[in-house]
Amino acid sequence: MITKHSHFIKVLEQYEGMIYHLIYKLNIIDRDGEFYQIGLIALYETYRxxxxxxxxxxxxxxxxxxxxxxxxxxQSRVNKKETLVGRIEGYTLTTLSYGHIDPYLWKTIKEHLTAKQWTYVQKRYIEDKTIKTIALEENTTINAVKYLGKEVKKxxxxxxxxx
Incomplete structure (x- = not known):
């Protein structure tokens, strides 16, 4: 009995080496088989x-x-955002992670910022609020909050x- 999947199994046997070759060619260390799985899905979708x-x-x-x-x-973007500078530039800090960061760092940051800028840091990075929410709470425009964010990032x- 031939099922509709038996044809793909033959294709898989023929092209499985290609998946491994590309993983090797791209210098990927695939301990969990995640990249192999991505390659397998791509092969199946191409087959269909x-x-x-x-x-x-x-x-x-x-x-x-x-x-x-x-x-x-x-994954590169995620790894980049996991650095502290990356967090400040685009990734929001959660309240949980706030406590794990050096308190001296927060004190230093606060000393170098104006009151408005520190409020932005607190609401955006520590409290994980959106720019729109901050604008509403501070009774200002979204563009003003974005501009403030750019100043803070500099x-x-x-x-x-x-x-």
Whole structure:
């Protein structure tokens, strides 16, 4: 009995090496099999969309390669945001993580900021509020809050350079 999945199993046997090759080519350390899984899904989606075409192998290669690179970029962005400077520049700190950061750092930051700028840091990074919420609470415009955020980020880059 031939099922609809048995055809894909044959394709998988034929192209599984391609997934491993691309993982190796991109210097990916795939301890958990996450990237293999991404490659497998990309192969399956390519199979469903382009099965039987002469250029299936090229399409599968391009699709798997693109998905792996997309995941690498995504993880790179996450890793970048996990640094303290990255948190300040774009990632919000949760109240839980606030307590785990050096209190001296917060004191230093507060000393270098105006009262308005410190309020922005508290509400945006410590309390995890949106720009719109901050604007409503401070009775100002969203653009004013964004501008304040840019000023704060400039100061924080200087302050955190040595940290």
């Amino acid at each position: 969309k382009y099965k039987g075409r002469d250029i299936f192998g090229k399409l599968a290669y391009m699709t798997i390669h693109s998905r792996l690179i997309d995941e690498l970029r995504k 100061k924080l880059r200087i302050i955190l350079k040595d940290y």
